[in-house]
Amino acid sequence: LRRVYRDAGLAAPVESELPGEITSHPDCDAALRLLGRQGELTALEPGRWMWTEALRSGIEAARNALAGREDIGPADFRDVWGLTRKHLIPLLEYLDRTGVTERTGDARRFTGTGRSAQA
CATH class of the missing domain: 1.10.10.10 (Winged helix-like DNA-binding domain superfamily/Winged helix DNA-binding domain)
Structure with a gap:
């Protein structure tokens, strides 16, 4: 997840556009929220995150x-x-x-x- 968002810059994918091997992982949502709480990701709107x-x-x-x-x-x-x-x-x-x-x-x-x- 870190690499995907870091590499995307301002053109970050919405959650539904993340690679299947990421979204199919049962902890994907929890990992996104954790990265948000840690300040590495910023939620622009529901389902849309950006590398802070x-x-x-x-x-x-x-x-x-x-x-x-x-x-x-x-x-x-x-x-x-x-x-x-x-x-x-x-x-x-x-x-x-x-x-x-x-x-x-x-x-x-x-x-x-x-x-x-x-x-």
Whole structure:
């Protein structure tokens, strides 16, 4: 599990996309929760986990690349992170929920606060 999520970076798979040899293991769910409690994984939403260090690095990269901008659109984040909408939108929604970004219409701005992965 560690290797899968670490290697995936910001394009982490949802649980249903994990390799069968992982999901078929009876302790898969418990292992995901344990890695979450230990801070190695961050739950973006039910069934969607991300390697915490990748999340921190991604937030920092976006903050640096988009510094001083007020109306940041999804395409701006996509360009920084190189993600498809499949991975981009859940990540942006997570950042909104945790207060890292604030959404107004289709635009976002970094708040300077938030609890996402201690970023």
